[in-house]
Amino acid sequence: MTSRLTRRQRRRVSQGIQYAVFVAALILIGFLADWDRLQNQFAQKDLAKELFPDIITIALRNTVVYTMSGFVFGLVLGLIIALMRLSSVAPYRWVASVYIEFFRGLPALLIFIFVGVAVPLAFPGTQIPGGTYGKVALGLGLVAAAYMAETIRAGIQAVPKGQMEAARSLGFSHARAMVSVIIPQALRIVIPPLTNELVLLFKDSSLVLFLGVTLEERELTKFGRDLASQTANSTPILVAGLCYLIVTVPLSLVVRRLEARADKAR
Amino acid sequence: MSRKTETVDSMGTDRPEIEIRGLHKSFGDNEVLRGIDLDIARGEVVCVIGPSGSGKSTLLRCVNLLEEPTSGQVFVGGTEVTDLDVDIDAVRRRIGMVFQQFNLFPHLNVTENLTLPQRRVLRRSKARAAAVARENLVRVGLADKADAYPAQLSGGQQQRVAIARALVMGPEVMLFDEPTSALDPELVGEVLSVMRLLAAEGMTMMVVTHEMSFAREVADRVVFMDGGVIVEHGPAAQVVGDPQHERTRNFLMRILDPASTEAPVEDAGVDVRKPVDGSSEG
Numbered sequence: 001m002t003s004r005l006t007r008r009q010r011r012r013v014s015q016g017i018q019y020a021v022f023v024a025a026l027i028l029i030g031f032l033a034d035w036d037r038l039q040n041q042f043a044q045k046d047l048a049k050e051l052f053p054d055i056i057t058i059a060l061r062n063t064v065v066y067t068m069s070g071f072v073f074g075l076v077l078g079l080i081i082a083l084m085r086l087s088s089v090a091p092y093r094w095v096a097s098v099y100i101e102f103f104r105g106l107p108a109l110l111i112f113i114f115v116g117v118a119v120p121l122a123f124p125g126t127q128i129p130g131g132t133y134g135k136v137a138l139g140l141g142l143v144a145a146a147y148m149a150e151t152i153r154a155g156i157q158a159v160p161k162g163q164m165e166a167a168r169s170l171g172f173s174h175a176r177a178m179v180s181v182i183i184p185q186a187l188r189i190v191i192p193p194l195t196n197e198l199v200l201l202f203k204d205s206s207l208v209l210f211l212g213v214t215l216e217e218r219e220l221t222k223f224g225r226d227l228a229s230q231t232a233n234s235t236p237i238l239v240a241g242l243c244y245l246i247v248t249v250p251l252s253l254v255v256r257r258l259e260a261r262a263d264k265a266r
Numbered sequence: 267m268s269r270k271t272e273t274v275d276s277m278g279t280d281r282p283e284i285e286i287r288g289l290h291k292s293f294g295d296n297e298v299l300r301g302i303d304l305d306i307a308r309g310e311v312v313c314v315i316g317p318s319g320s321g322k323s324t325l326l327r328c329v330n331l332l333e334e335p336t337s338g339q340v341f342v343g344g345t346e347v348t349d350l351d352v353d354i355d356a357v358r359r360r361i362g363m364v365f366q367q368f369n370l371f372p373h374l375n376v377t378e379n380l381t382l383p384q385r386r387v388l389r390r391s392k393a394r395a396a397a398v399a400r401e402n403l404v405r406v407g408l409a410d411k412a413d414a415y416p417a418q419l420s421g422g423q424q425q426r427v428a429i430a431r432a433l434v435m436g437p438e439v440m441l442f443d444e445p446t447s448a449l450d451p452e453l454v455g456e457v458l459s460v461m462r463l464l465a466a467e468g469m470t471m472m473v474v475t476h477e478m479s480f481a482r483e484v485a486d487r488v489v490f491m492d493g494g495v496i497v498e499h500g501p502a503a504q505v506v507g508d509p510q511h512e513r514t515r516n517f518l519m520r521i522l523d524p525a526s527t528e529a530p531v532e533d534a535g536v537d538v539r540k541p542v543d544g545s546s547e548g
Contacts, residue, residue, distance in 0.1 A: 165332055166369035166428075170383040170435060171359035180386055185373050 040233075047235040051227065055236075058216065059223035060243050066205040066219055069133060070140025071198055077141060078148030083178070085153050096149065103146035108139070108204050115139040116211040132217045136208055144201055148194060155190035156182060192258040199251050203244065220244060281344055283308045283439055283470045284329060289338035291324055298324045300494040302338070306487075311471045313481035313502065316491035317517055322474045325491070326441050329472065330361045343438055359387060362432030366444040368424040370416040376403070376427050377412045380434050388435065395434075402430040406460050422453030426460050433464075440464065442473040478522060482506045490514045 005013070084096035103111070115138050120126065128134045159182050167177035187194075206221035213222060224240030282305040291299040298321045306312050314322045327333040329340055331347050331354055340347040347357055371379050380399035384390040390398070403409045406426040416424055425445055432440060442461065446454040458480050465471060465484050475481060481488050481502055488505040490498045490513075498511045509515045 160367075160369075162365055162367050162369035163371065166363075166365060166371070167383075168355075169330055169332060169358055169361070169363035170431070171355045171387040172383065173355050176386055180382060181371055185371075188373060 042234050042238045044233055044235045047231055047233055048239050051236055051239050059218055059220045063205050063219040066136045066208060067202045069137035070144055070201050073137045073141030074144030074148055077145035078152055081145060081149035082152035100146045100149055103143050108143045109207055111143050112139040112207045112210055132213050135211055140201055140204060147197055151190050151193045155186035158189050159185045192255050195255045199248050202248060282306055283343055285341040287339040289328060290336045292336045298494050302496060306472060308470055309468045310486045311465045311484055312487045312489060313485040314474045314489045320491040321494040322491045323443050326443050326474050329441055330358050330363055359435055360438045362437035362440040364428050364432055364442045364445045366447050368428045370424055370428055372416050375413055375415050380431050384434055398434050402433045406430045420453055421449045422456045425457045429460055439470045444474050446477055478506055
């Protein structure tokens with residue numbers, strides 16, 4: 001024993017220092033920030049009240065609709081790409097790999113601009129069905145599919161090999177075994193990571209901002225930004241942000257719960 | 267795509283239920299089966315025994331083509347399983363298989379495990395599938411577990427459900443791949459008694475097992491495999507009770523006398539037990 005402090009003492013000192021730094025940081029922020037000005041800019045009660053009910057009935061609703069349509073489209077496409085990735089036919093695997101690397105490697109914003117601007121310019125007269133909703137579903141879905149495909153592939157591979165063997169030995173064809181036995185189990189495995197993907201999509205739906213939408217089609221970010229510039233005050237942005245958190249935080253908690261449960265079941 | 271090539275006599279002749287001809291199987295450079303010939307008659311119960319790595323599970327899995335043989339032929343009920351033009355899904359419907367790890371579908375309850383293959387593969391009506399499921403649950407003594415999920419059952423119960431799941435398809439042959447090896451010792455008996463029942467009903471069974479007492483009591487014939495070949499086969503009493511080959515004797519000695527199986531041979535010298543003998547086969 002060369003050290004003078006015991007292990008217990010050393011631990012106490014280390015923790016004490018960490019708390020001290022934390023409290024010091026809080027105090028510093030409290031003094032440095034201009035609270036009156038912040039409140040003025042971000043927390044005007046009257047302004048906030050005026051946002052309702054439109055921020056919920058139009059903006060939040062649209063955000064949810066955009067997210068869900070992108071998620072559903074992405075899930076279907078992602079499942080197809082995952083199956084292609086696992087195919088025994090090599091060209092399918094190549095296509096799937098290229099797709100995944102391509103869309104994971106590009107910023108979602110670029111895809112949105114491409115879908116919203118480049119495609120209509122390049123193919124005059126083509127209409128993406130569903131108007132703005134269709135464009136959003138396409139833009140979000142194309143990107144989400146790349147991530148979900150990798151997640152689903154991992155989920156399918158996580159189903160024990162014996163499940164496929166049992167199904168095949170009962171006379172299931174490979175395809176039917178996939179549909180009835182493997183994929184239902186794989187989806188169960190990937191529910192937590194897919195829910196994470198949903199949270200990411202929920203936020204990415206803000207990219208609709210760059211598509212040019214009508215008043216009725218505005219989602220939270222666009223809505224908040226428009227009203228912020230109309231009122232020359234940032235309160236709408238803060239409220240829009242809170243609207244995101246109302247959805248994303250519970251979702252994240254659900255994911256954590258599901259993951260804990262999956263760990264326990266293992 | 268698939269064409270069913272049925273050989274003429276699938277009923278009532280003296281053709282064996284399972285015929286294995288010159289079967290070879292390699293995994294890469296590893297030759298696991300080196301020429302297997304074996305016939306199993308209708309209603310016969312054959313136990314395949316042998317040390318691990320002897321190829322006995324691979325042989326079983328070649329019968330329903332879970333493993334594709336490198337060369338050789340397998341016939342089940344007169345249909346050549348190894349024929350590339352045969353509808354393998356149709357053949358597999360007639361061959362029930364029970365796995366060491368049960369492989370029940372964990373996302374479905376017991377009844378659903380038994381009805382899903384009937385509905386999807388045999389296209390049976392819901393009512394008929396449910397009736398057949400119930401019937402077979404009674405057969406394995408688990409009628410009261412119809413609504414349980416696999417995770418809620420003991421290993422022995424899961425394996426009995428797995429047997430029932432194979433039976434609902436009305437198979438002509440049952441393959442068992444070490445059905446009791448994953449079970450706690452006190453649960454082995456319930457599975458074996460279900461298998462005994464099946465044997466008594468006249469089911470054709472091919473059983474890879476380490477249960478020597480089961481082999482001796484129930485099997486019509488015992489096949490001893492080692493190094494990818496059949497070393498010895500014959501009536502159970504003869505192969506297990508009075509083995510003719512050195513390798514069979516060594517294997518049986520090791521499996522029947524647990525003390526000598528506990529330490530693998532490589533752990534040289536530290537054991538107090540006396541060496542079994544000088545042979546280094548296997």
